[in-house]
Amino acid sequence: MLFLLRMLLMGLHFMLAGVLGVLVGLCRPFNPDNSRLCARLYALPAMWILRLNVKADVDSLRNKPGTCVIIANHQSNYDLFVFGNVVPYRTVCIAKKSLKWVPLFGQLFWLAGNVLIDRGNAHKARRAMLTTTHTLQHENTSIWVFPEGTRNLGKGLLPFKKGAFHMAIAAGVPIVQVCVSNYVTHxxxxxxNSGDVLIRSLPPIPTVGMTADDIPALMQACHAQMEACIVEMGRELQSPATIELPSS
Structure with a gap:
């Protein structure tokens, strides 16, 4: 019964947050800080409805070194609500173009200045990537990417795709890794009280002086660091010391 009630409330919340987010987007279309505001619109009420206890240790994200490429693990559609608590100032996201047609959310996402990529069209995808390089270098805006490219459903970190690393190296900006503990299966x-969630950011990785030849090693290093962080957070959640977590 409680599950059904939560799903009903989440559906109503999703629609209401979408309406408010579209209004924000219409008032200041394509402002890169719309993403942060709309992420909070979705995340804060959702955490109350779902009763998820979120503890965020993301100083390297909040105090990020100017513009950067942010990479995070992608578990489920609930990431919108979980990561929405920590999206920093002037940060946009990269996502598949089909999101544009999701009622309210898609229009909000587009008006927030996020980058929509047609993954089925290599030419358009490359052109979008060039646009993100200009954004990183000249518009004081960071870009959030899920390098796995799809949801892992809590079954472990999937192999990374190269796009985020190409962007960071082309623009000469650092990479900031953000990890969320495995919550989908727990x-x-x-x-x-639905459960506990940890979010942690790792120290920035500079890319100045790197070339495309460095991408495989950079991807491998980031994957290993994020995987280790996720495993460590899982151990912490099993410890009695983390039973009571303040709500973010």
Whole structure:
């Protein structure tokens, strides 16, 4: 019964947040800080409805070194609500073009200045990547990417795609890694307190002086660091010391 009630409230919240987000986008279209504001619109009420206890240790994200490419693990559609708590100032996201047609959310996403990529068209995808390089270098705007390219459904970190690393090296900006603990297979939405979630950012990795030849090693290093961080957060959540987490 509690699960069904939560799903009903989440559906209503999703629509209401979409309406408010579209209004924000219409008032100041394509402002790169719309993403942060809209992320909070979705995340803060959702955490209350779902009763997820989120603890964020993301100083290197909040105090990021100017513009950067932010990479994060991608578990499920709930990432919108979980990561929405920590999206920093002037940060836009890269996502598949088909999101544009999701009622309210798609229009909000577009008006927020996010980058929509047609993954089925290599030429358009490359052109979009060139646009992001200009954004990183000249518009004081960071870009959030899920380098796995799809949801891993809590089954472990998938192999990374090269796009985010190409962008960072082309623009000469650091990479900031953001990790969220495995929550998809652990949350229990039929209980009053659904579960605990940890979010952690890692120190920035500079890319100045790197070339395309450095991408494989850079991808491997980031994957290994994020995987280790996710495993460590899983251990912490199993410890009694992390049973009570403040709500972010």
């Amino acid at each position: 949350i229990q939405l039929n209980r009053w």
